[in-house]
Amino acid sequence: MTRAAGVSTILLTSAAMVAFAANSLLCRMALGARLIDAASFTAVRLVCGALFLALLVALSKRRSLRMPADVIAVVALFAYAIAFSFAYLGLSAGTGALILFGAVQITMIGAGLVNRERLPVLGWSGLVLACAGLAALLAPGVTAPPLLNALLMALAGVAWGVYSLRGRKAPDPLQATAGNFLWTVPLALLSVPILAHPPQASTHGLLLAAASGAVASGLGYVIWYAALARLRAIAAASVQLSVPVIAAIGGVLLLGEQASLRLALSSLAVLGGIGLVLRARQAPPG
Numbered sequence: 001m002t003r004a005a006g007v008s009t010i011l012l013t014s015a016a017m018v019a020f021a022a023n024s025l026l027c028r029m030a031l032g033a034r035l036i037d038a039a040s041f042t043a044v045r046l047v048c049g050a051l052f053l054a055l056l057v058a059l060s061k062r063r064s065l066r067m068p069a070d071v072i073a074v075v076a077l078f079a080y081a082i083a084f085s086f087a088y089l090g091l092s093a094g095t096g097a098l099i100l101f102g103a104v105q106i107t108m109i110g111a112g113l114v115n116r117e118r119l120p121v122l123g124w125s126g127l128v129l130a131c132a133g134l135a136a137l138l139a140p141g142v143t144a145p146p147l148l149n150a151l152l153m154a155l156a157g158v159a160w161g162v163y164s165l166r167g168r169k170a171p172d173p174l175q176a177t178a179g180n181f182l183w184t185v186p187l188a189l190l191s192v193p194i195l196a197h198p199p200q201a202s203t204h205g206l207l208l209a210a211a212s213g214a215v216a217s218g219l220g221y222v223i224w225y226a227a228l229a230r231l232r233a234i235a236a237a238s239v240q241l242s243v244p245v246i247a248a249i250g251g252v253l254l255l256g257e258q259a260s261l262r263l264a265l266s267s268l269a270v271l272g273g274i275g276l277v278l279r280a281r282q283a284p285p286g
Helices: 003-032 038-059 071-087 093-114 121-141 147-167 173-195 203-228 233-239 242-254 261-282
Strands: none
Touching: 003 038, 003 071, 003 203, 003 242, 038 071, 038 173, 038 203, 071 093, 071 147, 071 173, 093 121, 093 147, 093 242, 121 233, 121 242, 121 261, 147 173, 147 203, 173 203, 233 261, 242 261
């Protein structure tokens, strides 16, 4: 990997992680305050994401919306979105994030090891450090969660891991993401009358869901697909550990949550650990 390509990969990955953290904040603001029901939030999120991505495709040259569906990616995307929304109705933010990213780690690292990816000692050390930092940040609010909500969040994490892995095979990130979102729209619309009794949403809740779908999800996934093409599965799994830290910092800056020394130290541990994993990935085999 050339230096320019390495810098480009870092920039793409960083932008995707910021988008995902913003998405987490938007979801917490809407669902935590019960501004909208979970099924309607998911539907608005996916519909707005699909419309935004369709617009980007229409404005792009040599691209068409006529594309075959990646069935696995579509199912994984919808499963992640709907399970995530319903899980957060019964979980605290810290518990939900811990379960979600733990499941993502298991899924993606497991896939990497199955595909015989090797991780040097430095990489394993970085992964352990990042996990320890994340656990230290989330542990104070972690209690035994409701079983159903915990299982739903674990499902969301597995689905997100599968979706990320499928993204590595996409030759055109924009087309792939647009197609996946478009195919989830019927599933999302059908889920509202089935899962919402009755559907309810405030204007504020609808706006948060729309922002989550169009910007934080749609655009964020395009960037993530572009970054995934340059990341091994284990590195891709590890870098996502930064999302809860970025979201926590965003909560301090944007939502008025209290800052703490524990937050600062945990952030250093997670980001430092990720740096070790990426450095180990770029090191020549010995």
